[in-house]
Amino acid sequence: MAMHRGRGRRGRLVAPALALALVGLTGCGGDDSAAGGGAKAAACEPSKEPVKLEYWSWVPGMEKAVAAWNAKNPRIQVKVKTTPAGNAGTYQNLSNALKAKKAPDLAQVEYDSLASFRLKEGLRDIARCDGVAAAKSTFVDWTWSQATFGADGKDGVWAVPQDTGPMALFYRKDVFDKLGLAAPTTWAEYEAAARKIKADAPGRYVTHFSQTDPNWFTGLLWQNGAGMFDRQGDTWKVTVDRPESRKVATYWQRLIDDKLVATDLQGFSPALYKAWSDGEVVTWIGAAWGYSTIRDNAAATAGKWAVAPMPQWDKGDKAAGNWGGSTTVVTAGAEHPYEASRFALWLNSDPEALEILNREGGLYPAAKAGLKLPALQQPVDFYGKQKIFDVFAEASGNVDTDFTWGPTMTDTYRFLSDGTSAAISGNGTLGDALRTADAKSVESLRKQSLDVTD
Structure with missing residues (x-):
């Protein structure tokens, strides 16, 4: 892909x-x-x-x-x-x-x-x-x-x-149904579901939070209108650390602190696939292309998954991120x-x-x-014959067109990944990761002799 x-x-x-x-x-x-x-x-x-x-x-x-x-x-x-x-x-x-x-x-x-x-x-x-x-x-x-x-x-x-890669929520419908949970439509509902899932089975997590996928985390920021860079003419402004980003970081930091998400699983790893197969991890905020990732690596769970729009920060909104x-x-x-x-x-x-x-x-x-x-246009057998691409087609039309990439994204991703790893290991927070990535990204752009405004 x-x-x-x-x-x-x-x-x-x-x-x-x-x-x-x-x-x-x-x-x-x-x-x-x-x-x-x-x-x-x-x-x-x-x-x-x-x-x-x-x-x-x-x-x-x-x-x-x-x-x-x-x-x-x-x-x-x-x-x-x-x-x-x-x-x-x-x-x-x-x-x-x-x-x-x-x-x-x-x-x-x-x-x-x-x-x-x-x-x-x-x-x-x-x-x-x-x-x-x-x-x-x-x-x-x-x-x-x-x-x-x-x-x-x-x-x-x-x-x-x-x-x-318009994003949506892959979730274990069998687990949600058993607990009387509907697909969460807001991030508040998602957190409430995470707590109920944990209370029912302490070894089960609502999802995993990877240390090695800063571009996935960027998709979450994107959904909340948290662009990482702005450009006016030839002048750049780094906006990695902004209120919209902090809101996302604070939310996920709380889920990490309360052990509602698995933090020892990396994306696209055999360990993650096993966790999906065993029902240890029961949702994934993923992209359209990810439908085959679950299908091909957790084959035993066929018919148990479904797809819903990304949870929203405000009820009734329809914003989507892209990964x-x-x-x-x-x-x-x-x-x-x-x-x-x-x-x-x-x-x-x-x-x-x-x-x-x-x-x-x-x-x-x-x-x-x-x-x-x-x-x-067809139902997908693995997802209980749900027409999952209808969900992704709607998400694709709800991705913010104003999101701007910076000219040194590899550096920014590295800074963000380092900060995320530190936060997951208890050495700081995701908010710290944003602040550090912001400051270092400014430095990175200036090293390229680019005009950067505060």
Whole structure:
């Protein structure tokens, strides 16, 4: 899957803040650059000769989608290279390839890493490549906002959205039913359920709180409108520690202190899968792509799980967080951005491609048409024949489009992870983790010679 828990999830970059404004000089724009970018329109014209493109991706089964494209487009042939997921190797290899001017034409990059690669001047602005700007309405609104660094797209188009991770609540319906509990609609109800679950079986937990998934915790912050960064022009403001974030941290710290959540289980681990199978952990606030994680790793619990919307901070609200998801970028050194952008659009919006990527790679598409794939309309046997993707489709439409990633997210995630680990071991709190991550993120941005305001 394209995120998948950031799976796999950067040396000092001496780049002036102005780079964020000038990086578009390598893009496919019109000849209207006041900064002297040259005749950019020519850079996005179709090639008169057959074109061969290279694409790096870690999505399982991607080669089948590429084969479908190649069969229909003999003049634009794509070779896919299977790479490690994100920070497990792809990003470092891509950074090195960009420096050596040996980068592929296209690459898979997660939403939270786009700003970093833009800062490295590794992405092309494909806003004026044929069909790209018009594709805005093709994709779920918030994903286009992430790929353009703004809802209106005036900042350029730096990627084509691929998949998403709208979040919902996976829960053991059999356990909840036995205790007379309905699916919690608010976080207060979720906590009350946690206490009842613990009282009934002291060795059972409502969920686990992982030390190694700061991007999961970010999804919880996202739901509460707690953006971690703001940007005005070339100036950044770090907002990791803000009232909305503290509210989330205080809530989960209480559950940790009262031993209502398991703190010795890491995400995507055999121990967690066993806890699911044994009924030791009975909920997971997870993403759409996570439906197969439970299905494939706790097979004995088939028919016992259900999916409900994320609990809300205020009754009646419908906010959702997002955990994961990727884009397809055209790299700065690509010689054929027109053809590359055509492939990127097809890959992420064509019904045939979407069906292949969902079937083979488990992707939950960012394209609106993808949400209507037959496979996403059917009841899912493992979840008691519930049409679980109806829940995720609704969640996808309730993700805040204004959430902004910073240009040094790997550093911020590391700071947050270190603080979370300390809090879980009793050396501080999640509130401390936010404050420390905030301060260190400011320092990290300043080390990159970026403008940062208090």
